[in-house]
Amino acid sequence: MMLQCHTLRAPCQGSFAPALRIPQLASRLARHQRPVRAQAAAVTAPVLPFRVGHGFDLHRLAEGYKLVIGGIEIPHTKGCEAHSDGDVLLHTITDAILGALCLPDIGQLFPDTDPKWKGARSDIFLNESVRLMEERGYTLGNIDCTIIAQKPKLSPHKETIRHNLCRLLKADESVVNIKAKTHEKVDSIGEERSIACHAVVMLLRKEYLQWSLS
Structure with missing residues (x-):
């Protein structure tokens, strides 16, 4: 052996x-x-100079709910059915950061069976993932997000969402990217019955970043 x-x-x-x-x-x-x-x-895991995580989330759309994406309320006739505020983007990014750190996912840390998270703002979840990231000595390298929705059109809102996301992540705008796609009228997303999001995040070890810049 x-x-x-x-x-x-x-x-x-x-x-x-x-x-x-x-x-x-x-x-x-x-x-x-x-x-x-x-x-x-006696063999210990190495302290990695960078970590990569992927996040995904999908929510049903229904009347009677607000549509919140990236902490921004978007005018629309439908919103996300969820235990919290249903922010599909913040849920996805939270899971991406937790995944990069090899920690339990958002559903385990903030279960929808716990009444204290009923209607909760999703920036609470994101703030906790950022705290855990910093506690372990990492900082955000960059993040690439893709929101998938047939309607509403998100292009007019992308910059507002990105600015707010940078604030929540404590990140420079040069490392945060937001893309919006339709689903070409295919399946539940294309039929305007749901909305989804993907995100890929890279975390950098703070001391390695300092060494690379010195």
Whole structure:
């Protein structure tokens, strides 16, 4: 059985990619005759210089609800059916950040069976994911979001949504991208019965970012 131990050291000459030392432990196991399980326990996961996460969410659209996207209320005849305010964009981004950190998803951290989240603003969920990101030593590298809705047309609202999202994420506008697509009248989204969103996020380890800029 071959075991490998990954050890990171700081990048040199402004390079962002970490150098890896990967010593082989098989000979040590044979020499010291220690149990494999004890050696494996000593192998620790590396502190990654960056992490990538993906988020997805979909909500039914129905009359009698407000349509909130990215913390902005969008004028429309329908809104998202949800336990909270149904903000499909903020839910997606929250899940993307949690996914990058290998943490439980939004449904586990903020279950819709808990009455305290009834009608809650989704920026509460996003703020918690940002807090967890910073607590673990990461900052936002960039994020790319795609909102999928047949109606309403979101192009007139994209910049307003993006500005508010930058505020919530504590991020520069140069690293936050918002795209809006229709679904070509196909399935529940195209038939205006639902709205969906995808997001991909990259988180950067703060000290690696500092080294790369020095």
